Amino acid sequence: MLTYLNRLGVNEHIILSAIAIIIGVMVGYGAILFRTLIEGFQHLFFGSSAEDMVQVISGLQWWHVILAPMLGGAIVGPLVHFVFPGSRGHGVPEVMAAVALHGAKMNLKDGIGKMFACSISIGSGGSVGREGPVVHLGATLASWFGKQLNMSTKHMRTMVGCGAAAGIAASFNAPIAGVMFALEVILADYALATFSPIVLSSVIATVIARLHLGDFPAFIVPHYTLVSAWEIPAYVGLGLVCGLTGILFMHTLFKAEDVIGKIAVPRWIKPMFGGMLLGLIALQFPQIMGVGYDTMNKALLEQMIGPTMLMLVFVKILATSLTLGSGFSGGVFTPSLFLGAMVGGAFGTYAHALFPAISAGPGAYTLVGMGAMAAAVLGAPIASILILFELTGDYRIMLALMVASIVATLLINQVYRDSVYTKALRTKNIDLWSGRESGLLRHIPVSAIMKRTFEMIPDSMNIRDLKEKIHRTQEENFLVVNEQGDLKGIVSFQDIRGVAFEQGLEDLVLVRDIATRELITVTPSDNLYDAFRRMGSGNVEQLPVVSEDNRSQVLGIITNHDVIQAYNQALLEREAERELNR
Structure with a gap:
């Protein structure tokens, strides 16, 4: 749609601003509906929709105070588990992940589910807040609207920021804070092209909330000052x-x-x-x-x-x-x-x-x-x-x-x-x-993917024999051990280039003379994220896996390729699990 309107000569910023205004209206009314639902469920569970819970509870029997949140939990549990599994979580983290990792694409069903689950939770006395779910609802509404318009990922992120800002603004009657929350927490982006639509959306949502709920701040705050x-x-x-x-x-x-x-x-x-x-x-x-x-x-x-x-x-x-x-x-x-x-x-x-x-x-x-x-x-x-x-x-x-x-x-x-x-x-x-889901690697130990069969050579081997071994195995890196089998270093094809073609040196120079002795190692209990970082810092493609009790005892090796393969497999498994839970 944006491409079509651009061809007609309509400025892109004007288009985004118009869409932001629509999102502000949608989220403003969404926030009003959410608050109405909370009041309705509170009246259902406690017989009153007054905000002063101390006063409400003081007029109830002790069993009523215990029964209300129990009934709320009995409804919320099955609702979230069987009907809206995507509505789990605090609200804001899911929006952050969608913006950073999934092109700001969110499921509207999850936003609606979270609105109902949270309104029941708060209405039955749950000790939680409504702002996070309002941010989630606003973001899912904005994402849904952006998908209807076939917007690009860049513009989708901006629209989701608009929805988040509108949610905070409508909840607190604080449009500036809504803008800064979206920029600081959700998008981490202060570009002018992003700023303008978010401001419009936040202001419009605030206006909608004030029209229907009144121009009252969220808290009654006297004027305080710094005394000294x-x-x-x-x-x-x-x-x-x-x-x-x-x-x-x-x-x-x-x-x-x-x-x-x-x-x-x-x-x-x-x-x-x-x-x-x-x-x-x-x-x-x-x-x-x-x-x-x-x-x-x-x-x-x-x-x-x-x-x-x-x-x-x-x-x-x-x-x-x-x-x-x-x-x-x-x-x-x-x-x-x-x-x-x-x-x-x-x-x-x-x-x-x-x-x-x-x-x-x-x-x-x-x-x-x-x-x-x-x-x-x-x-x-x-x-x-x-x-x-x-x-x-x-x-x-x-x-x-x-x-x-x-x-x-x-x-x-x-x-x-x-x-x-x-x-x-x-x-x-x-x-x-880190800008990617590196947490997947943090939960996989080195022991899960390390190779337990690997090439080792004695440090007493001469260069002629090493060249023949490289030719036979096509390997370029070998772990070097002494007569007792203790790890003493690593030798690569690059290490032997300086002496491999010098006449008379092939039989005189031993592996121990050219091996790299300052080794970067990992243990079986280390995670793949740490192993991957060590490979990068040392500019190597494989690491020896050594015993935690004896760093000279080699248990296996791990390669760059193994880590990447494990990451891709974990990513696929998690995506498959998400699909099953939908």
């Missing part, structure tokens, strides 16, 4: 605490998925048991149910005490890990904001008590904690800072927010080089850092 320059060290400390909390959150989240995944119970039943445990926790801490906007607003308005907020940090980590680990559907964006609010509020309570004259109240630290936690956990410092800027409309607290966000992000990067999104992809053998 002496307060900066406190915000550095808050950044460190947010970083440590983010590390704990990520570790617990993925550990819970591993542990629950190993329980010998059918996968589709696990959300029901996860819902039961969640309900038991909610009897004591009802704040952890649902998205938690009401609790975050109370922290921002300084209506919560420090010990309660501190306790909610650990309970929320447990609740979100149980919810997602057991198989509920939802995002981690809002839980990250919740954790940041509780960490910041608790930190600010004690900081203000110790230094009341030079520090702001707990509400300011709550706000900064939200931004710092989201920046570090999601790997999106720019988008997180801008979200808070749009919520406050005031730059005076931005200095503290930037300091805390960068400190928290640096700390998490020191421990995990991943955000929660890229780590989720890495658990599925997808490595976006």
Whole structure:
């Protein structure tokens, strides 16, 4: 279609802008539908669609609080397992993988499935967020529309970015943050040609949301400011605490998925048991149910005490890990904001008590904690800072927010080089850092493909005999061993060229005289990714495989060709598995 319109003289940027506007309208109404579904399911499970879950739960019997998430899990489990298997995951990682590896092609069925699964999860009290699934829904809508227009891969990526930006913008009533989230997290591309359509889509989605939901920010944020320059060290400390909390959150989240995944119970039943445990926790801490906007607003308005907020940090980590680990559907964006609010509020309570004259109240630290936690956990410092800027409309607290966000992000990067999104992809053998799915190689040990029959020659062999051996076997590389069979080096055809044609030297020069003794080796337990990197760094096409206990004992060899063949085979097997799960 673009080619046809270009032939008619229509500028490509105008065409893309028009398509971006249409995507903004589609995603804006998609976000409204999603929110309506959440409210409807919450009314079904709890008898009320009010956001204040503490108030809702206070009027229920104890068995009702436990039964609601159990029933939600009993519905979500079979729905995701049998009807919408492609809707698993947090939402955002799947969009990132589609953009980086699959030409931005996504299945609309997966987006619709995730919308229903997540709306049931949140409506029944699941401790997850709605922003990740909205991003996924927006991206799948954009991808579907792009495929109808037969758009190129380059333009498809831009359109998926438009859908993601529109989803964030409509959810938070924050168009600038939506744009930066799409550019920073989804596309990692700030080109002007990409920027313009994404801005239009984000703005249009925001306008649609405001028309139907009102021009209200996601959070009630008073105007806070930096009281004193002496307060900066406190915000550095808050950044460190947010970083440590983010590390704990990520570790617990993925550990819970591993542990629950190993329980010998059918996968589709696990959300029901996860819902039961969640309900038991909610009897004591009802704040952890649902998205938690009401609790975050109370922290921002300084209506919560420090010990309660501190306790909610650990309970929320447990609740979100149980919810997602057991198989509920939802995002981690809002839980990250919740954790940041509780960490910041608790930190600010004690900081203000110790230094009341030079520090702001707990509400300011709550706000900064939200931004710092989201920046570090999601790997999106720019988008997180801008979200808070749009919520406050005031730059005076931005200095503290930037300091805390960068400190928290640096700390998490020191421990995990991943955000929660890229780590989720890495658990599925997808490595976006290297631009290809090198994670496939990380899970294959050298022992799986190494050759156990190989050529070895004694280091006492002369060059004449070596030339004859090369001629007979057509091999170009040989492992060199001593009389005891210990590895002493490697010799290649290139090594003998300097002496092979010198008269009188063929019988005098021995293999030990020309062999390369500085060897690059691997062990059977090393993975193929490390082996492949070592081949590249040493500019060699094969490596000796040696014993871990005795590096002189040769067990086999591994070649460049073997690694590539294993990678291709693993890739084919995974694609076949995906097709079976569809």
